[in-house]
Amino acid sequence: MxxxxxxxxxxxxxxxxxxxxxxxxxxxxxxxxxRNHHLFQPLLYQVATTILSTSEIAWPIRHLYSDRRDVTTLLxxxxxxxxxxxxxxxxxxxxxxxxxxxxxxxxxxAYFGRDEWEPVAPGLKTLEDATTIRRRVLLAFERAELATDPAVRDALLTFTIIGAGPTGVELAGIIAELAHKTMPKEFRNIDTRTTKVVLVEAGPRVLPSFAEELSAYAQKALEDLGVEVRLGKPVTECSADGVKIGETFLASRTIVWAAGxxxxxxxxxxxxxxxxxxxxxxxxxxxxxxxxxxxxxxxxxxxxxxxxxxxxxxxxxxxxxxxxxxxxxxxxxAGKAAPQAFRYRHQGSLATIGQSAAIVDFGKVKLKGWIAWWIWGLAHIYFLIGTRSRFAVAWSWLWIYLSGQHSARLITQKETMRDEG
Amino acid sequence: MxxxxxxxxxxxxxxxxxxxxxxxxxxxxxxxxxRNHHLFQPLLYQVATTILSTSEIAWPIRHLYSDRRDVTTLLxxxxxxxxxxxxxxxxxxxxxxxxxxxxxxxxxxAYFGRDEWEPVAPGLKTLEDATTIRRRVLLAFERAELATDPAVRDALLTFTIIGAGPTGVELAGIIAELAHKTMPKEFRNIDTRTTKVVLVEAGPRVLPSFAEELSAYAQKALEDLGVEVRLGKPVTECSADGVKIGETFLASRTIVWAAGxxxxxxxxxxxxxxxxxxxxxxxxxxxxxxxxxxxxxxxxxxxxxxxxxxxxxxxxxxxxxxxxxxxxxxxxxAGKAAPQAFRYRHQGSLATIGQSAAIVDFGKVKLKGWIAWWIWGLAHIYFLIGTRSRFAVAWSWLWIYLSGQHSARLITQKETMRDEG
The missing domain is CATH 3.50.50.60 (FAD/NAD(P)-binding domain)
Known part of the structure; x- marks a missing residue:
């Protein structure tokens, strides 16, 4: 000391x-x-897709160390x-x-040198990013309900996720479920089941860090949820009207960046x-x-x-x-010898596709389907800091599981209908 | 039909x-x-003071009418x-x-013709208002922890609530509890128990819509929590540095408007x-x-x-x-005779002071203290729309009651340390 x-x-x-x-x-x-909070980033996509609320995955850092007199927290x-x-x-x-x-x-x-894409294709790293994406996704349905031009309505009901790593796959799966399962009964002028969710990946398969058989399973599970998976061609342009995939333009008013x-x-x-x-x-x-x-x-x-x-x-x-x-x-x-060089122990890779499928890759053991989904859920609840959040998140998931209804569907912040035009 | x-x-x-x-x-x-949500405004002050999170008191309107094919919801x-x-x-x-x-x-x-006060003295009517106030309150403590000038530190640890109606009383009580009970262990450079919470009311007593004996009880309860109640003089000036009460200037970096x-x-x-x-x-x-x-x-x-x-x-x-x-x-x-003129039936008035005192005025029956607090809590949980929110709010309150810790203490939105200077 x-x-x-x-x-x-x-x-x-x-x-x-x-x-x-x-x-x-x-x-x-x-x-x-x-920031004043520690963020449980692995569940951030669930805030972006109306499953969890912000306070369920973030905690004031200084509270975590209230009993550690040796730790001073500065914002x-x-x-x-x-x-x-x-x-x-x-x-x-x-x-x-x-x-x-x-x-x-x-x-x-990162936008690979195309930072001008950021305003139209927000990424997902902070709580604000998550509420921005949530707001845009929800507003797209609201505007579609008001739209009179069918082409505009279709573009509003087309969601593009760029990048098929875990975040992209998770976002695409939940947005598809939201449109196809949660929302249909709530709109009168549109049928949200006609929503297109397009997952774009420049590489040859989704979830490239997983074994090929699990990638194939994940792609099938995504397609079952109604996600259109487009592989092998990069996005070459993003604008408020849509994306260009290779040479093909796709009219899409909501774009999420999960690529770099x-x-x-x-x-x-x-x-x-x-x-x-x-x-x-x-x-x-x-x-x-x-x-x-x-x-x-x-x-x-x-x-x-x-x-x-x-x-x-x-x-x-x-x-x-x-x-x-x-x-x-x-x-x-302590004046002791230094430990050996850092050595990373990989404990396994997990990813979810919607709210009932998942894949788990422990190297030798590979799991998919509902068993993987439960392992994923329990692992994430276990690693959540703070007893209360564990219960709160478990409760939110259980609620959605039983009722099929998402509760964190709030459009907040200043960017209103009028601001976005 | x-x-x-x-x-x-x-x-x-x-x-x-x-x-x-x-x-x-x-x-x-x-x-x-x-807005896309119905807001349970009576609990909005609890979002502003880190007790509840936004999704616990707001619900997407169109979801409420998903089973009513006769209702079309438009944002x-x-x-x-x-x-x-x-x-x-x-x-x-x-x-x-x-x-x-x-x-x-x-x-x-309303600012009684002094709309220029709004940026420095935000009111509380929307979810965004609540997160704005929450952010400012939390940032004031963070800045005080970093402050080197004692005068600046004191001004940062002085909170002024203008207007002693139910909202003002509720805000003052919880901010005092936050500073005096929840936060002291978390800061190293400041003692949050030195925080001043000043409740300013131009009229002669707090909660003027209640019976005088209940007003007196509420004032005593506020003072027990460490709130300084200043009656009988209006606020004549608001700025980023503080307020003028009558002719007296009070250095206060955080001001909340609960007056008009x-x-x-x-x-x-x-x-x-x-x-x-x-x-x-x-x-x-x-x-x-x-x-x-x-x-x-x-x-x-x-x-x-x-x-x-x-x-x-x-x-x-x-x-x-x-x-x-x-x-x-x-x-x-139905072609029937019109009902008689509208007649308001007053069911009683309720207000809380911090997390253990409350007053209830049923006219003939007047209650105060913990009995009133439980009536208040049960009434509000009962009237919350949606089963899930009832449980979620009950759970949040129970958690705070048992652990003494608020969980919704997040500083979000764009206005960061830098923006506010």
Whole structure:
């Protein structure tokens, strides 16, 4: 114990795991985040699709550490790091001194150089993103109900999801269920069962990180829900009117971007090499090259597995890295030998398709259908922080399961009918 | 039954009660609202103060009528009424023909000619208002934690509520509890128990619509929670730095407006007389003068009780009016004699002070303390629409009661630390 000052930037899975595992080792930990909440990102798509409400998947960070007198939480935006002075720079001009720095600042969505697509094709990384997508999806049905021109109505009832990774597949499945199962009885001028949900993937199959047989199953399950899967051609244009897939134009008033990820600027702050997605390339102990007191973890770090493949940008990977760095810092403070190099243990991949199908890939064991769906559900409820949220989410799901009705279907925020025109 | 076309503007308590009670009488009801949700306004202050989340007190209107094939729900903004042509005008330029029109468009907050105060002293009428107030309250504590100047810190930890009606009293009580009970363990640089919550009322007592003994009890209960009650002097200035009460300046970075109400422009649309708050003065059968097919109900109507006092702008009054108008319309369609003039039955007044005290005024019977609090809680849970919300709200309250922790403490929307400066 001593006045060793630890600064953690980012209250995501990696940052929190690090702080949890460092308990008792140091007396001064400062956690900086520009948000006041930790977000359970794996369920964010359920907020975007009216299943869960925002407070069911996000918790005030400072509440999580109310009993940890060693942890100070600051709501502030980091703008840079002065590694020579060992200082973190905040937007208000003040600085924080550190002895050990952990950067766990995550990633955002990327448009591969087409940032002008963002306003018409929002991505899904924050609570605001989720409520934006929810609002747009719900408003599209509302406008279709009012539309007099059949072409406009069809474009309003066509939803395009770009990118068939887990997020894209999950969004497409639930939007299709919303249109085909939840909403039909509620509209008088339109038949929401005519809704088209188009999932576009430039690669040859959906969920490319899963085994081929599971990809095939997922595609079949999506098609059963009424999703149109278009593979092998990239989106070449996005506008308020629709998308161009290869050379073909699709009139679609609602577009969601689930295709690319860009790391936060941690590598730039440290002036160290990054990979193509902007992830800082770190050493085997997750330190920045030449900066032994600075660790980079989670989605903003580029780490390789023993077979040379990249560690995936998922919550369990970030948690393992946070736990590992806590071990390294503990060893250093205790004057003990450093632990062996970080080694990622893949626990399995999960994805859901709508509310009754899922796939689970544990490597040797591959599961699909309702068994996979229950494993997925229990795993996610288990990993939700906070007893109350576990119950609340379980209750929301049970309710939808029994009643078929989504409850979080609110159109909020300023962007009203009038603003969007 | 026939092609009698009924148009209802506004999906609040009055409009929904009217539609519910008209079931089976006509075949074409069109409900127009510029929001997609019905809002349980009596609990809106609990969203503003982190107790409930938005989806616990709001429901998609069209879902409420999914089984009523006679009801068409439109998300659209009404801009006027052409009473001669019997048409409602929508913002997109289209019109809706009516045979019977019910205007139930509610009220918003009013600044008595000082509209420039709105940005610094937001009122509480919509879900967005509630999340705005919640964000400002939470950000004030966050900024205080970062503040280096003691004067700035004190101003950040001073909250001013203007107006000591039920909403003002409820907000003040919960903010005081938040600061004095929920948050103290979570901050390291500030002691949130030093927070000042100031409730300003120009009149001589809090909750003026209650009996004097109950007002006195409420004031005592507020003071026990740490609220400073300032009576008898109006607020004469509001700015980003604070308020002027009479001639005294109070440095306060967070101000909430709970003082005045302004009716929606229904009276202007119809070109009929209105009272000082803009409420349409209607006849004894709630029709607009000279327009027997147009009814105005709820907070946008000025109705007198038999003793000449105004019918209060509360949910039960709006519901009674909606039910009454349904009876009138039914009688007309059936060719029967019109019901007697509308007569308001006051069922009692309720208000809470924090999370353990309340007052109930049934006229002869007056209750206070925890018994009143349980009556208040049960009454509100009972009147919540939708089984799920009843359980969800009961569960949220029980959780807070048992754990002392609020769960809906999220800072969302665009207005971040940086934007507010």
């Amino acid at each position: 001593g006045e060793h000052r630890v600064v953690v930037v980012g209250g995501g899975f990696g940052g929190l795991q690090f702080i949890n595992d460092l308990k008792g080792a140091v007396t001064r930990i400062t956690l900086v985040d520009r 502030a935006e980091v703008t840079g790091v002065d590694a020579a002075r060992k200082q973190v720079q905040l937007r208000d001009g003040t600085t924080l001194d550190y002895d050990t720095l952990v950067l766990a600042t995550g990633a955002t969505h 990820v860009q790391a936060s600027p941690a590598a730039k702050w440290l002036d160290i090499p990054a990979d193509r997605a902007g992830r800082a390339i770190v050493g085997p102990d997750l330190t920045a090259p030449g900066l032994p007191d600075v660790f980079v973890i989670g989605d903003t770090a580029s780490v390789k597995r023993s077979d040379g493949s990249p560690v995936p940008g998922i919550a369990p990977a970030a948690k393992q890295q946070g736990g590992y760095v806590a071990k390294v810092v503990r060893a250093r403070l | 026939g092609e009698h076309r009924v148009v209802v503007v506004g999906g609040g308590f009055g409009g929904l009660q009217f539609i519910n009670d008209l079931k089976g009488a006509v075949t074409r009801i069109t409900l127009v609202d510029r 659209a903004e009404v801009t006027g009424v052409d009473a001669a042509r019997k048409q409602v005008q929508l913002r997109d330029g289209t019109t809706l023909d009516y045979d019977t029109l019910v205007l139930a468009t509610g009220a918003t907050h 109400v302004q009716a929606s422009p229904a009276a202007k649309w119809l070109d009929i007389p209105a009272d000082r708050a803009g409420r349409a003065i209607v006849g004894p059968d709630l029709t607009a003068p000279g327009l027997p097919d147009v009814f105005v109900i709820g907070d946008t109507a000025s109705v007198k009780r038999s003793d000449g006092s105004p019918v209060p702008g509360i949910a039960p009054a709006a519901k009674q009016q909606g039910g009454y108008v349904a009876k009138v319309v039914r009688a007309r369609l």
